[in-house]
Amino acid sequence: MSRKSITFRRILKTGLLNFLRNFSIATAAIATMVVTLTILLLSLIINATFNNTIVQITNKVDVSVYLKDSVDQTQTSKLIQEIKNIPDVSKVNYLNKDQVLKQYLLDNSSDKLLSTAITETSNPLPATIHIKPKTLDKISQINNFLARPDIKELQFSAPQSNQNLQNAINNITHATDVLRTLGIIAMIVFAIISILIIFNTIQMAIFNRRNEIQIMRLLGANKSFIRGPFIVETSIYGLIAGLISIGLVDFIFITSNSTLQATSLGLLDINFAGKYFRADIFKFLLLQVGVGVFVGAISAFIATRRFLKFKIK
Amino acid sequence: MILLDRVSKKYPKSSEPALDKISLHVEPKEFVIIVGQSGAGKTTLLRLLTREEKPTNGKIIVGGIDYDKLKDKKIPMLRRKIGVVFQDFKLLPNKNVFENVAFALEIVGASNEEIKKTVPKVLAIVNLSGKEKNMPSQLSGGERQRVAIARALVRQPKILIADEPTGNLDPKHAWDVIDVLEKVNRFGTTVLLTTHNAEIVNKLKRRVITLRDGKVVSDEARATYKV
Numbered sequence: 001m002s003r004k005s006i007t008f009r010r011i012l013k014t015g016l017l018n019f020l021r022n023f024s025i026a027t028a029a030i031a032t033m034v035v036t037l038t039i040l041l042l043s044l045i046i047n048a049t050f051n052n053t054i055v056q057i058t059n060k061v062d063v064s065v066y067l068k069d070s071v072d073q074t075q076t077s078k079l080i081q082e083i084k085n086i087p088d089v090s091k092v093n094y095l096n097k098d099q100v101l102k103q104y105l106l107d108n109s110s111d112k113l114l115s116t117a118i119t120e121t122s123n124p125l126p127a128t129i130h131i132k133p134k135t136l137d138k139i140s141q142i143n144n145f146l147a148r149p150d151i152k153e154l155q156f157s158a159p160q161s162n163q164n165l166q167n168a169i170n171n172i173t174h175a176t177d178v179l180r181t182l183g184i185i186a187m188i189v190f191a192i193i194s195i196l197i198i199f200n201t202i203q204m205a206i207f208n209r210r211n212e213i214q215i216m217r218l219l220g221a222n223k224s225f226i227r228g229p230f231i232v233e234t235s236i237y238g239l240i241a242g243l244i245s246i247g248l249v250d251f252i253f254i255t256s257n258s259t260l261q262a263t264s265l266g267l268l269d270i271n272f273a274g275k276y277f278r279a280d281i282f283k284f285l286l287l288q289v290g291v292g293v294f295v296g297a298i299s300a301f302i303a304t305r306r307f308l309k310f311k312i313k
Numbered sequence: 314m315i316l317l318d319r320v321s322k323k324y325p326k327s328s329e330p331a332l333d334k335i336s337l338h339v340e341p342k343e344f345v346i347i348v349g350q351s352g353a354g355k356t357t358l359l360r361l362l363t364r365e366e367k368p369t370n371g372k373i374i375v376g377g378i379d380y381d382k383l384k385d386k387k388i389p390m391l392r393r394k395i396g397v398v399f400q401d402f403k404l405l406p407n408k409n410v411f412e413n414v415a416f417a418l419e420i421v422g423a424s425n426e427e428i429k430k431t432v433p434k435v436l437a438i439v440n441l442s443g444k445e446k447n448m449p450s451q452l453s454g455g456e457r458q459r460v461a462i463a464r465a466l467v468r469q470p471k472i473l474i475a476d477e478p479t480g481n482l483d484p485k486h487a488w489d490v491i492d493v494l495e496k497v498n499r500f501g502t503t504v505l506l507t508t509h510n511a512e513i514v515n516k517l518k519r520r521v522i523t524l525r526d527g528k529v530v531s532d533e534a535r536a537t538y539k540v
Binding site (some may be wrong): 018021167214215221 | 361363388389390391397399404405406407416417419420421422424425464497510523
């Protein structure tokens with residue numbers, strides 16, 4: 001075995017042994033890391049859930065264009081193409097008269113009288129184009145296009161874009177923008193706080209053992225041989241804390257799904273949150289363990305630095 | 314083996330130098346005792362030798378290494394060549410007796426076989442066979458100091474520096490430690506011992522260097538304690 005590999009194995013072994021022998025400090029450090037990593041994970045999930053709610057709201061808003069019966073196939077195709085060319089349109093859905101009727105009957109299947117009445121005359125419903133904007137604030141641009149005189153001529157009536165709800169839409173747009181920004185800021189803040197707390201905890205754990213570092217230096221150990229076991233040890237903290245935080249969040253979703261749904265007052269779609277978490281649980285596991293190990297290792301690296309300076313006065 | 318030429322050390326915040334133009338020469342295999350009251354400069358002298366501090370002036374050569382030419386990066390290499398025993402033992406609290414001694418060998422990349430062979434031998438020299446698995450907290454002061462000596466010896470250094478190794482020990486354990494140091498010296502290691510203990514100095518009848526206010530006031534062979 002080469003000398004390097006012997007040293008490497010010794011560093012791993014010492015790190016593991018130190019972890020086991022400093023169990024009380026390890027437990028305290030891991031507990032702190034679990035709390036911070038869990039908060040970080042929850043802020044991630046909450047942010048995604050908020051975004052989902054926003055998407056849901058956005059999806060409910062569309063512009064419906066009702067075409068005159070006189071508009072022929074060529075004109076319709078041309079119009080659809082033009083609408084699709086508007087940069088802020090995400091989806092265009094065309095329903096001809098028959099399809100609109102079918103949909104109408106489906107939507108009102110409980111009302112027998114209405115169904116009968118409408119089928120007894122010739123189909124009074126206009127062919128319709130549903131336009132979904134990419135974002136809520138882009139609706140006015142679609143409306144501007146539809147208000148062009150040559151386009152307006154093809155329409156049965158003014159387009160229905162919940163126009164009277166424009167103010168409401170504007171408010172929602174504004175609110176969702178603020179929420180999105182807040183979510184991202186909150187996540188960044190949580191991430192920074194988590195890293196600082198973990199760093200501080202590890203720094204304190206290592207500060208407690210600065211004498212050991214001093215002794216090793218006096219015995220002539222080089223930096224990597226002193227630092228290595230500390231990095232191994234704190235990486236183990238990160239690994240365990242990451243695993244526990246994932247387990248903890250999973251446990252929360254299993255045991256308190258309904259309680260959470262009730263207490264979140266419908267502001268958060270807890271079912272979505274649970275599904276979102278489960279669908280990517282391995283990705284989250286990797287993330288948590290990765291953040292834990294990385295922050296742990298870097299913290300140990302930095303915290304040992306000040307005790308390892310060979311600056312002689 | 315050890316050469317100091319007009320070495321001075323002045324700390325920034327004190328008006329008087331801790332060491333004032335000290336010159337001395339220690340031959341290989343010598344046993345030298347350094348005595349002096351607290352603040353006389355004993356510990357400063359030893360810290361200069363282990364390169365925990367740099368002299369303000371003067372030249373130090375130990376085991377052929379000129380400290381003026383020694384880069385900070387090479388300090389670990391220097392310390393591996395010198396065995397040091399401290400008054401407060403400086404054992405690693407998370408390692409048992411065997412591991413503490415083995416650590417000195419691990420640092421230099423010794424093989425596992427070598428460690429398994431050497432460590433028990435050294436522990437036998439300091440009469441600690443059978444205590445390999447004990448943690449430092451389970452040992453008496455004298456035993457801890459002997460672990461520290463074993464650790465200093467295991468790399469077979471040419472020089473052993475012992476800074477008041479008996480300072481924290483009762484008389485019986487103090488003599489155990491001194492016995493080990495004499496034994497080591499007989500095997501050919503240069504020993505540099507600082508102590509406060511007049512009885513030890515008088516009984517050993519070795520070369521005694523007396524420091525006062527950072528100066529060498531006497532340097533006699535087979536001397537007795539007088540401060």
